[in-house]
Amino acid sequence: MAEALVLHPDRLLPPDPGVRAVTRRLYDAVRALPVLSPHGHVDPRVLLDDAPFPDPTALLITPDHYLTRLLHASGVPLADLGVGRAGLTEAESRAAWRLLCEHWPAFRGTASRSWLEAELSEVFDVRLRPSARTADAVYDTIAARLAEDAYRPRALFERFGIEVLATTDDPCDDLAPHAALAADPTFPGRVLPTFRPDRYLEAGSPDWPALVARLGEVSGCDTGSYRGWVAAMEQRRAHFRAHGATSADHSHADVGTEPLEPGVVERSYARALAGTASAAECTALRRHMLLEMARMSVEDGLVMTLHPGVRRNHHRPTLHASGPDTGHDIPLRGDFTDPLRPLLERYGTHPGLHLVLFTLDESVFSREIAPLAGFYPSVFVGAPWWFLDAPAAVRRFRGAVTETAGFRRTSGFVDDTRAFCSIPARHDMSRRLDAGYLAGLVAEHVLDEDEAVETLVDLVAVRPREVFRL
Template sequence: MRTSHAAHPDRLLPADPATRDIARRLLAHVEDLPIISPHGHIDASMFVRDEAFADPTALLISPDHYLTRILHSAGIDLSELRVGGHEATTPREAFRIFVEHWGLYAGTATGYWVEQEFEHVFGINPDRLNSGTPDAADAIYDELVEILAKPDFRPRALPEQFNLEVLATSDDPLDDLAAHKQLADDPTFSPRALPTFRPDAYTKTYNPGWAEKTIKLIDAAGGGKQGFVGYLEAMRNRRQYFIEHGATSADHGLHDTDSTPLSHADAQTILDKGLAGTASLAEMRAFEANMTYRFSEMSQDDGLVMTIHPGVYRNHSTSAQQRFGADIGADIPFRVEYTKGSQALLSSFGENKDFHFVMFTIDETVFSREIAPLAGYYPAAYVGAPWWFIEEIDAMNGFRAATTGTTGFSRYSGFIDDTRAYCSIPARHNTSRRVEANYLARLVTEHRISENRAAEIIVDLIDASPRRVFKL
């Protein structure tokens, strides 16, 4: 069968022949390095159960909001894609819808990753998707069913195929982390599966169910203390529990970057109002900002890396959230500000090189204007990799150009796949490696750095940076 363009050895490398030759040599230094994935959303229990994947749609389509949102934008109801447990179609019918609309993905990062998955994970020529016919969809679906039934395609078998060394998950503070303990105690499971402390559900006073969850947290982990004192004690205790189970970082999906601290008395007042359902939105935002500051205090004390993901209007479509739940692709970015918001936090803790503070954004304009200057000054501050909508090839090149002139390469978090789509992990990390080779080759061609230095840098970016920043 004809080789697909997704298998071309020079994919994403420079068009100029001389620069491309350099990029090839740089890529050779890192293409086969193990994958370090310090932030993502894979469920650790999947590896404990080690059950065969249910069907191609359940694996590749329904849980991947990068993919489903594009189909939704074309007017396809998410229930037809079997999102959130809503099953208006069979898995085969949903897969037909995906193939029928494959043309929508041309030029998108999602389309590129899917092609890479088909070519390099499943061994299926992705050019076959172009026909868009039900017969083509059924033929591919049937091949995938056969592949997923094989013992070497179970969840525990794939890390070796992916060359996956570290996989961090995102976990609720009250999770018992039993799956992580089982994996850590199992000598036959080779990757490090690390939990990540994600306390958003207990800090966003404005979210449905916050009061019930917060009361449960204080009762379960507050050490017998109540109120805001018990709330802080519960957070500290659960962070320590996570550390004992291998966690190296805490992740915070913030509304914005405000880190203005409150007195404990003021925080107690807002906590009481929040539990009673009488807090104003301004008070709720102030409580969240205060907790951003308090979590940085905790990170300085217990050593967990602090990563923040601000600037997203979560679940923008109220109707979709009511029907399908959260995290279905309806999170929309808004303009974010870092310099003023992070000032209280970084003034207090940013001079401490042992406190690691990683700044992510979806607002591309803030990379060069604020994030790079902050990371270029504070020893604690690091530039988070492009995230989500800007985890796109041209935008990744733009990110590198926007930050490197101010920070150099040493203040980079390493690539973050942030994925719920397990089989996209190798494709996305390979994309990052090719983008870095592309950028560094241009610097060599322009005589801005030597090729030997570029080779050292690309190995550091891909391997040493995530280990260093996430304390691995």
């Protein structure tokens, strides 16, 4: 018994029998709707090549920093999980998989556990709860599935019911995989690039001069001046739009947007290129550049999404040993009201702008983001980034923003994942949780049930489309 992995059909639904009954009806209305994924990190070449996925560890553990970080906290070296290494042997993969299974209790109550369990069960038909004893059997089950044609990326894409999938891409990317996918008559799905220019705005970073030099080459604009940088960015955005991009994503330590005088910008830009700009000057330049990106969004219609407030690579020894995105990006306190004011005073009521605000600092949901989205037609409350699949956090999110901003000012679900096979589990969790939240409102007679159904369908099938201009 204790070794069986059985998904309960009512998982994540509120326990009160009356509320649960309403939730089930709401959930049934959306459970089978297509998946819209307007922001994520799947590599488009996976779908272009349609090669079989590698072994279970390389597919499910090594690239998933939510799993590797908690294993690391539990004493497992990252290298043993394949992180920062070229590849694991079959024996090493099996050993890494065993480490996950042995540490399965460490994941109790975590968001990762919920969707991984759903993924194992629903995608790979695993029927055993992971443990030291079952590790090899589970590994073998998944490995066997991965060898089947039905488990190749395009087959899963269809089985998952994905209608739109956005990737995240460097401005210098040629987007050839996207073009090839779009041109392939045998692949009906939409795979869209997303413009992600962070690195080109961080003039204080040591690799920035090389990056803008390369930006100049790719765009054909002389990025030796700020004016040229602007032209290059506009050129790359046009390239992205031509390949179907609908949004531009920005992630910096803060959301400051403060205009500089043209002369000041050029001088700071020059000093930054020469490596003589101060840290404060580089921050000011970045805030000016972010405002410039908003101006471009107003003009070209790319939805602007902000993912601020993380100290990236908190533990530099791990960064140097294993690379970035290895589980130690740690959130920071955030502010939105004053830092975004220059941007919103300029563009906040402009119909060209869609601005989706994400945060890892829950205290700003009710305090700043919901009030902003409750006034500015351009502003939308982003789904609770990093807590997207965390039931308690999702409930707190809805509880914090709905009473001020309602449902229509929210972005709809965003899976933000690089784990392709987790996409259906994540979207399913979101649907269950929103159904439960709405059922609670029905049970308290705040909404009628027909309104709740309509709202849930809107959240699943309409919000992402409208907010992200899909």
